[in-house]
Amino acid sequence: MRNLVPDAIILCIIIGTFIIVYFITNILVEFLAADNPRNLTLSQLAEGVSKEYTWALRLIINCIGYSALFIPGILIYKYSKHTHYLERSEQNYLYGIIKSCFADNEKLDTSNHSTQSKTSNRTVTECILLVYCFMGLMVSYLTWGVLQEKIMTKEYVALDGKKKSFFKDSQFLVFSNRFLAFFIALGYLILKRQARHRAPLYKYSYASFSNIMSAWLQYEALKFISFPTQVLAKSCKIIPVMIMGKIISRNKYEFYEYVVAIAISIGMIFFLSGSYDHSKHTPITTLTGLFLLCLYLVFDSFTSNWQSDLFKSYGITSIQMMCGVNLFSALFTASSLFVQGGFREGFEFSANHPSFLLDCVLLSISSTVGQLFIFFTISKFGAVIFTIIMTLRQALAILLSCIIYQHEISPLGIFGIVIVFLAIFIRVYSSHRLRTLRRKHELLKQRLNV
Numbered sequence: 001m002r003n004l005v006p007d008a009i010i011l012c013i014i015i016g017t018f019i020i021v022y023f024i025t026n027i028l029v030e031f032l033a034a035d036n037p038r039n040l041t042l043s044q045l046a047e048g049v050s051k052e053y054t055w056a057l058r059l060i061i062n063c064i065g066y067s068a069l070f071i072p073g074i075l076i077y078k079y080s081k082h083t084h085y086l087e088r089s090e091q092n093y094l095y096g097i098i099k100s101c102f103a104d105n106e107k108l109d110t111s112n113h114s115t116q117s118k119t120s121n122r123t124v125t126e127c128i129l130l131v132y133c134f135m136g137l138m139v140s141y142l143t144w145g146v147l148q149e150k151i152m153t154k155e156y157v158a159l160d161g162k163k164k165s166f167f168k169d170s171q172f173l174v175f176s177n178r179f180l181a182f183f184i185a186l187g188y189l190i191l192k193r194q195a196r197h198r199a200p201l202y203k204y205s206y207a208s209f210s211n212i213m214s215a216w217l218q219y220e221a222l223k224f225i226s227f228p229t230q231v232l233a234k235s236c237k238i239i240p241v242m243i244m245g246k247i248i249s250r251n252k253y254e255f256y257e258y259v260v261a262i263a264i265s266i267g268m269i270f271f272l273s274g275s276y277d278h279s280k281h282t283p284i285t286t287l288t289g290l291f292l293l294c295l296y297l298v299f300d301s302f303t304s305n306w307q308s309d310l311f312k313s314y315g316i317t318s319i320q321m322m323c324g325v326n327l328f329s330a331l332f333t334a335s336s337l338f339v340q341g342g343f344r345e346g347f348e349f350s351a352n353h354p355s356f357l358l359d360c361v362l363l364s365i366s367s368t369v370g371q372l373f374i375f376f377t378i379s380k381f382g383a384v385i386f387t388i389i390m391t392l393r394q395a396l397a398i399l400l401s402c403i404i405y406q407h408e409i410s411p412l413g414i415f416g417i418v419i420v421f422l423a424i425f426i427r428v429y430s431s432h433r434l435r436t437l438r439r440k441h442e443l444l445k446q447r448l449n450v
Helices: 005-035 040-048 051-083 093-104 123-155 170-191 204-220 226-251 255-274 283-314 318-340 340-351 354-405 411-448
Strands: none
Touching: 005 040, 005 051, 005 093, 005 255, 005 283, 040 051, 040 204, 040 318, 051 093, 051 170, 051 204, 051 283, 051 318, 093 170, 123 226, 123 354, 170 204, 170 340, 170 354, 204 283, 204 318, 226 283, 226 340, 226 354, 226 411, 255 411, 283 318, 318 340, 318 354, 340 354, 354 411
């Protein structure tokens, strides 16, 4: 007779977690609704808190929503390992889901793989392809940057033409971006055959969590600091990436990389000193924005290191990575929006402000197209060319933002920008030069051995 007990226990874990999360959110609503109307959502109640601390309350609410997936996922993983669920249970739909999520497939053997350097002739076709990649990355990410700043910092006019209001729910934007990116990646995987997928799905959840946290934090940071400050701060990502690389992968770095990290930090100090606007920001809000950016850099650097480890361990393709990460990102953000009533608020705002809906759709499309261009550019021209293009994109994004939204930057701030981008170009050149010298050294050793 079929044993239904393991399946029943797993379903009880899922339902029990949802009930607990439901009660916690109800308690939070009762606490926040003490002096507010009862028909407000948790997301709307969070807006009643002082602006400097709204982000912290929203972060807590988001994490409560994420726990509706994280907690049952951890418990089911522990239960399936402890009871050998995948080995003894009969196969059904639930078994298939548990297996795809937690079955640890054979890792890719990279010990015997040799790296071969490909020499390519600079033909007219290659030049056209490079221009195509350059324009694709520039248009998609410059559009994304302009729309991101507009959505988070500008007021939208309602249908009546009188009332103006800001859109405040960053989580809704993250969900929109990840939802569209997942379905485009899934469609690509269905239409074009990929290498055999080896990684258990739960491995993507770590990168997904850090990815949605970094995306949410950068949206929230725009409420407190200017877009040029945010873009330039992202250039400092090398510092937390090096730290995370030391912690996660035990990486070693060259001397020039430490020099570049210090130069970028000095450039950021000059920029912040020369671009502070007392009329728009107080010291508290500026510090809040910088703190959110620091958290963004930590989560973003973890994402890149974790994804790099997955690429090496399981040999997955870039599109598989895009599909897996965006799947969990959409699920996490959806659970959070359900908990706080964010879907209702987001759809109501979209219905009352058609221009916002158009901006939100264009933001999601530009973000998704940008991801596809990233993978395509790296596969065709390598990481060095891609890094140079994206560095130029950051400089143009700052210029475009200053022109469109009239940000004022002093000569000291401009000097800081020059230091940061000069340091980045030095890093790209030094890295490429070092790899070339090492390759020549290896070829020379092979010839001497022969």
